[in-house]
Amino acid sequence: MKEKITIPIGPQHPLLKEPISLRIDASGEEVLGGTLRLGYVHRGIEKLAESRTYTQNIPLIERICGICSHVHTTTFCYAVEALLGIEIPPRAQYIRALLCELERIHSHLLWLGVLAKHVGLETVFMHSWHDRELVLDIMEELSGGRVSHGINQIGGVRFDVDAEHHPMMADKMQKLHERITQFMQIFEREPSIKARTHGVAPLSADLIRQYGLAGPVARASGVDVDMRRDDPLPPYDRLDISVITHPDGDAWSRTYVRIYEIYESLLLCEKILQAIPEGNISVRARRKVPAGEVVVRSEAPRGEVVYYLRSNGTEYPARLKIRTPTLPALAIMPMQLAQIHVADIPVVLAGVDLCIACADR
Amino acid sequence: MDWFRRNTGLLPALIAALMKKPDTVSYPFTPLELPQGFRGAIIIDPEKCTGCALCVRDCPANALELFRESRENFRLIHFPGRCAYCGQCQDACRNDAISNSNQIVGATTDPDSLTLVLKDTQE
């Protein structure tokens, strides 16, 4: 049974939430390598954006990715506001940061469930997605939408954080804190999980630098980079963020980094809620944006997202380039597929935390 | 008891789960409680609507169209099938004529319900 076979992890596969086509060549249970094809969810968002006005573009950009929709609209709005030369009120900045952190918690909890399901622990999958409902309830109360919130507009935010939201958020976050400690205990002590994740598909720090990776996968290999601290958007420069890294860069350290990032984001949410200033939540913005170019970077749950926007004085953006964090993560995946078993493929795919809708745009 | 909680992995979580009521709800049979800001079907207040088409201009999904025969005769058509329920029309409208109700838009089989005449001055 040692002859070479190609295992198709094709567009439809229980492993994949979104369609990619991965051809793994293996001999028996040893994986030799993999070739990757993308483009199944390519909607040409960059071209679409050129034929819509800036306000019409916000719902479009929100639908690039189902999990990190708020980070995309926040980065886009900051880019347009930079071109307009306007400064949004501090309260709106804090509300945007609050939702960014809530979305990071929601994205990491979703990833925790997917990893548990791939490792064979259906119960942890169900429990973590059950606890994720707490975060989704908070976001739904704040903005009316569980996933695509539609809270951002050019010049600020559309909905305010009222007084009665605070107790609800505080109590839900407290419950979430206990559940995360429970998950951490399970993941640290459960021998069968440790057996499946320790030492699987390690990534060295200079390999990460060569591929230009930032985000949880990079931090899990010891590369200390975090856009919220190194190139901060407005409210983050006033908040101190502790960046979690882990030295040895295998599937377990990626799990460790992401779980502790949930703790960190919970802490950040509390800080934001305490430090949120009073005042109005949006500023009137002109519809025609003066000609100019801008590049804005921010920290999405999966890493660094880069927006390049050029305006030519009309209501329509002249060019919008979006580089999402999953692209370099997908580029590095074949390196991880070289020395693992067939049974480890799900753990590697979960470790990369694929968001194909982001990668294909 | 503390040793048991720390060292038996998932068991305490399972026992706790058995105690509690299941959290999934069988949706069509038990109604879902929706948050206050939920953006559902589009509704309009005909008196307030002046036919200025600000909402048509800001709709990202071309789900609103305005046919204007003369200065005071116009028809505002809404296409629920195309609408993304993003609430941009609600923001764009200066005199709060159009807004999102919090009633979930169900699937439909008859094509006529896909073109909704929100306001027609001739009628």
Added chain:
Amino acid sequence: MANKLMPEDFLRCVSAHTQQPCELTGHIINETAITIAADDLHDIVAALMEELNLTHLSAITAQQREDHPDEIQVMYHFWQGGGYTLIVWLPAAEPVLTSLMDIIIGADFYEREVAEMYGITITNREETPPLLLPDDWDEGPPMRRKEKSV
């Protein structure tokens, strides 16, 4: 890692490896940008990597501006504490770029996307299938089409 790179040494290092005069054009907000010639792109990037340890290539943007209809602008966005961009102009008729894959492997996906979206042929790298477009795509580079979508 993220000690901020001074724009002056960025300019000094770039101009040390090219004959044309180059100066910091401040026209992109949050970025220090320099326009360079296409053929000394490769050794400028190599120099930047050794001397200033500027290895993090964030993105490669290509565009066809309305005021330069017969040229394609390609921008290499680097990052180290702040944004640093190298701008290259290519003739729109037959745009050619040298690949940076031999020094930055991460440039692979970005180059493939720019190549298929703008029809740029990229030299000294092996032939690869399109990244995002279907294999049987024959209607030319999509991003260079002018018609507006509804």
Added chain:
Amino acid sequence: MFEVLFYLLIFPGFLFLYLCSWLFEFLDRKLLARFQRRIGPPWYQPLADLIKLFSKEDLMPQGANEVVAIALPIVSLCAVLTAGIYVPVAGFSPESFEGDLIIVLFLLSIPTLAYYLAGVTSVGIYSLLGGARSLLQFFSYEVPLLIALSGPAVLAGSWSIQEIIARQSETGAFLLFQPLGFLLAMIGLIGKLKRDPLDIPKAKSEVVAGSLTEFTGVKLGFWHLVMNIQAVVGIFLIINLYIGWTSAGNPLLNISIFLIQWLAMILLLSTASAVFARLRIDQLAGLGWKILVPLSLLQLTVVILMGV
């Protein structure tokens, strides 16, 4: 003649075993659902699934061996049902002779071999991989299982299950004498049934559905029946070998005691499936040969010394 038909078709035969497997699948899925804070399926779900599968179109992949693909589920169903006849239920079994334990063990491992054959003859990488994995897994759990299950036979000094039961009613349940044997038997049963911690041959996220990826319609319905009845018969076997049976007066009481023992075993299996993550095939092989086999040999020697 009529009595034989009754035994074959009604009491320990098909109808009784099917009803038990129905109850088993419902309880297992409901319990797992409640562990996961879900409502879980209604009581008629297993029957509904069976009817749905039987009414589905029966596809046959091109190039697959039709005869084998159809014969395998039927053969393994017959094997499992005949095994069900010899395993006593609440102390009663229509036929019992010296050596029927070995027959039952052999009949219970026919579905695993059929599963391997189904994987190899069917077309497609996933079935091939699933089949290969089920064979690999077969070797790593079958040896400790057989040794563990032969423990009670050695203690009772006979290979007939009725004798073992009779012996236990005198000396008390063998579970007390060899708890390690009971644990190994449970692990072996989980491996044989391909249940959750050891569902490597049909791991959803690695090999889609293992050998059964290409099976649809009636064939898949039969396979589900085989898996469920195999689980029921396996649990009956372990109950008889380790807890034995002392009749308690009227039949109603007998049935309820046996039912309680059965429900306790299902609870044990469901908790195991909810608590552990799936192992890799090489880890399972390592676990099997480095830990399970020596333990079962140790258990056997202890039992032999105790028995003499």
